[in-house]
Amino acid sequence: xxxxxxxxxxxxxxxxxxxxxxxxxxxxxxxxxxxxxxxxxxxxxxxxxxxxxxxxxxxxxxxxxxxxxxxxxxxxxxxxxxxxxxxxxxxxxxxxxxxxxxxxxxxxxxxxxxxxxxxxxxxxxxxxxxxxxxxxxxxxxxxxxxxxxxxxxxxxxxxxxxxxxxxxxxxxxxxxxxxxxxxxxxxxxxxxxxxxxxxxxxxxxxxxxxxxxxxxxxxxxxxxxxxxxxxxxxxxxxxxxxxxxxxxxxxxxxxxxxxxxxxxxxxxxxxxxxxxxxxxxxxxxxxxxxxxxxxxxxxxxxxxxxxxxxxxxxxxxxxxxxxxxxxxxx
Amino acid sequence: xxxxxxxxxxxxxxxxxxxxxxxxxxxxxxxxxxxxxxxxxxxxxxxxxxxxxxxxxxxxxxxxxxxxxxxxxxxxxxxxxxxxxxxxxxxxxxxxxxxxxxxxxxxxxxxxxxxxxxxxxxxxxxxxxxxxxxxxxxxxxxxxxxxxxxxxxxxxxxxxxxxxxxxxxxxxxxxxxxxxxxxxxxxxxxxxxxxxxxxxxxxxxxxxxxxxxxxxxxxxxxxxxxxxxxxxxxxxxxxxxxxxxxxxxxxxxxxxxxxxxxxxxxxxxxxxxxxxxxxxxxxxxxxxxxxxxxxxxxxxxxxxxxxxxxxxxxxxxxxxxxxxxxxxxx
Numbered sequence: 001x002x003x004x005x006x007x008x009x010x011x012x013x014x015x016x017x018x019x020x021x022x023x024x025x026x027x028x029x030x031x032x033x034x035x036x037x038x039x040x041x042x043x044x045x046x047x048x049x050x051x052x053x054x055x056x057x058x059x060x061x062x063x064x065x066x067x068x069x070x071x072x073x074x075x076x077x078x079x080x081x082x083x084x085x086x087x088x089x090x091x092x093x094x095x096x097x098x099x100x101x102x103x104x105x106x107x108x109x110x111x112x113x114x115x116x117x118x119x120x121x122x123x124x125x126x127x128x129x130x131x132x133x134x135x136x137x138x139x140x141x142x143x144x145x146x147x148x149x150x151x152x153x154x155x156x157x158x159x160x161x162x163x164x165x166x167x168x169x170x171x172x173x174x175x176x177x178x179x180x181x182x183x184x185x186x187x188x189x190x191x192x193x194x195x196x197x198x199x200x201x202x203x204x205x206x207x208x209x210x211x212x213x214x215x216x217x218x219x220x221x222x223x224x225x226x227x228x229x230x231x232x233x234x235x236x237x238x239x240x241x242x243x244x245x246x247x248x249x250x251x252x253x254x255x256x257x258x259x260x261x262x263x264x265x266x267x268x269x270x271x272x273x274x275x276x277x278x279x280x281x282x283x284x285x286x287x288x289x290x291x292x293x294x295x296x297x298x299x300x301x302x303x304x305x306x307x308x309x310x311x312x313x314x315x316x317x318x319x320x321x322x323x324x325x326x327x328x329x330x
Numbered sequence: 331x332x333x334x335x336x337x338x339x340x341x342x343x344x345x346x347x348x349x350x351x352x353x354x355x356x357x358x359x360x361x362x363x364x365x366x367x368x369x370x371x372x373x374x375x376x377x378x379x380x381x382x383x384x385x386x387x388x389x390x391x392x393x394x395x396x397x398x399x400x401x402x403x404x405x406x407x408x409x410x411x412x413x414x415x416x417x418x419x420x421x422x423x424x425x426x427x428x429x430x431x432x433x434x435x436x437x438x439x440x441x442x443x444x445x446x447x448x449x450x451x452x453x454x455x456x457x458x459x460x461x462x463x464x465x466x467x468x469x470x471x472x473x474x475x476x477x478x479x480x481x482x483x484x485x486x487x488x489x490x491x492x493x494x495x496x497x498x499x500x501x502x503x504x505x506x507x508x509x510x511x512x513x514x515x516x517x518x519x520x521x522x523x524x525x526x527x528x529x530x531x532x533x534x535x536x537x538x539x540x541x542x543x544x545x546x547x548x549x550x551x552x553x554x555x556x557x558x559x560x561x562x563x564x565x566x567x568x569x570x571x572x573x574x575x576x577x578x579x580x581x582x583x584x585x586x587x588x589x590x591x592x593x594x595x596x597x598x599x600x601x602x603x604x605x606x607x608x609x610x611x612x613x614x615x616x617x618x619x620x621x622x623x624x625x626x627x628x629x630x631x632x633x634x635x636x637x638x639x640x641x642x643x644x645x646x647x648x649x650x651x652x653x654x655x656x657x658x659x660x
Contacts, residue, residue: 130556131555131556131557132555132556132586132587133555133556133584133587133589133590134589189524190523190524190525191523191524191525192523192524193520193521193522193523193524194519194520194521194522194523194524194527194559194560194563195520195521195557195560197524197559197560198555198556198557198558198559199556222562222605222608223608225461225462225463225528225566225567225569225608225609226460226461226462226463226528226529226566227461227525227528228528228562228563228566228605228608229524229527229528229559229560229561229562229563229564229566230524230525230527230559231559231562232552232558232559232561232562233524233558233559236555236556236558236559237555239555254463256462257462257463259463259464260463263608271604271605274601274604275552275558275601278552278553278555278558278593279555
């Protein structure tokens with residue numbers, strides 16, 4: 001659990017896309033996004049107040065979040081004096097980079113001296129139990145995809161927002177590093193040891209109010225051979241009551257695998273239901289979320305209508321049109 | 331890769347069952363089972379030559395395998411002088427216990443001083459790649475089960491034996507600690523980090539001769555919610571050409587999960603094929619392996635005949651009747 005609010009450190013991000021983690025915090029948890037700190041050559045800008053470490057601390061920031069990747073995803077030596085200053089001031093540091101805070105002796109020493117925490121969100125921070133497949137109180141919705149990176153995190157966050165706006169009880173449950181940094185907690189599922197995958201998701205989605213929904217961030221795809229085991233653990237550990245199918249219609253092959261075609265939405269529906277029914281016979285598919293970023297507005301509308309007719313399910317692009325219809329379907 | 335042959339250390343095993351790892355070596359790799367070493371209160375006996383460390387070294391033993399668990403699965407303090415003597419003599423030590431060799435400073439120091447290796451086979455010994463789902467040369471057969479612990483390892487080992495006896499090229503590929511100790515290599519899949527599960531199995535079953543079969547040890551079950559993700563990674567990483575269905579007919583619920591019934595063999599066949607076809611459209615189910623240990627000979631025969639008629643597949647208990655028919659079906 002990260003302490004909030006955050007100072008979002010953008011470093012020397014070469015473009016706006018490199019700051020997508022920080023952008024995610026700003027978009028989905030604006031109450032955590034106290035200010036931004038940028039180096040001279042930073043090309044990203046979130047439009048937040050510019051703060052140095054002292055100003056951010058004074059304003060209440062309690063965690064410095066490394067919200068941008070430079071080329072290579074490594075921690076630049078130029079960042080070290082800033083990170084150490086933040087620790088000395090009393091802030092924790094959280095990072096989703098491959099390059100770990102824990103592997104930098106000067107950072108570890110500064111954190112120890114100031115009794116602050118270093119949180120590499122790609123590294124599991126808990127010991128998780130082995131899953132037990134038991135029913136839990138409350139409701140759960142899982143986003144599943146025809147492929148990796150088709151908008152599963154975005155869909156779950158947009159549904160959480162729409163549900164809260166409609167007065168429903170809803171909590172996004174992060175299963176990847178970006179989602180964890182955005183919401184301040186979660187399970188970095190792809191870094192969890194195999195035996196504990198399902199148990200980590202049970203831990204993440206505990207008993208709750210009968211009318212509360214967990215919106216579980218999906219990972220991978222049952223149809224992506226590199227990561228299908230991770231997806232399976234999400235389906236069985238998450239024990240979903242509802243599944244939302246996520247798809248990117250212009251993709252010509254599975255991400256990173258030119259020799260694999262994407263499955264149809266029907267195939268995704270059928271295999272997801274078949275596997276989810278092993279833990280919850282009452283699971284339903286409640287909607288389709290399509291990432292139409294590569295289409296014009298007219299193309300997108302035509303495509304969504306066609307899929308809605310074909311599948312008989314509410315079908316939206318939550319980025320273009322919001323997720324209200326996916327939320328209503330629950 | 332463990333150095334062979336082994337001195338099998340049985341410690342103070344309270345009964346024969348506690349020495350099942352050592353028994354597995356003796357049954358399946360007798361050429362590795364050079365001798366046994368037992369403490370005064372040991373109740374297990376493999377019928378091998380009794381050797382002390384000096385005698386075993388002299389006879390050629392190059393790894394001391396901890397082949398028994400005492401109560402609690404921990405390493406007893408009484409063992410320490412023996413383990414240190416083995417290391418000083420020049421032997422490696424291999425262990426499948428939860429309690430790790432690497433966590434015992436006196437053992438680590440002795441190994442360092444003598445330039446010998448400590449191999450905790452539950453701990454991955456390699457950095458594995460991310461899976462790429464690509465086709466590989468040679469053939470692969472995977473044992474899948476209606477539940478955990480229904481005889482998948484035994485089935486694959488018995489098939490390897492039957493195939494070798496029939497002059498076929500066959501290699502058992504271990505995916506759990508017992509199998510690794512028996513054959514001297516493998517992947518401890520349940521301890522691999524989620525993202526690398528499928529890749530570790532691709533690594534374990536590389537390109538081979540066109541007429542060579544890998545017999546891949548199964549883990550968990552697609553129908554066991556605690557471990558289904560591990561099984562899925564085996565199906566997609568192993569890219570099997572053939573699947574053998576494994577079952578224990580007297581079990582009343584999934585192992586450790588009283589609220590889950592076992593699936594039918596038909597359900598196992600269908601879901602295994604559906605998921606395996608994602609990576610290999612030509613995959614077939616070639617046989618059924620039933621653990622009939624809890625049945626009389628007559629009951630077992632009647633049950634096997636009934637299943638064979640129902641499924642239209644060669645159906646055997648490899649422990650009672652050998653695996654020749656499963657091998658022929660490939």
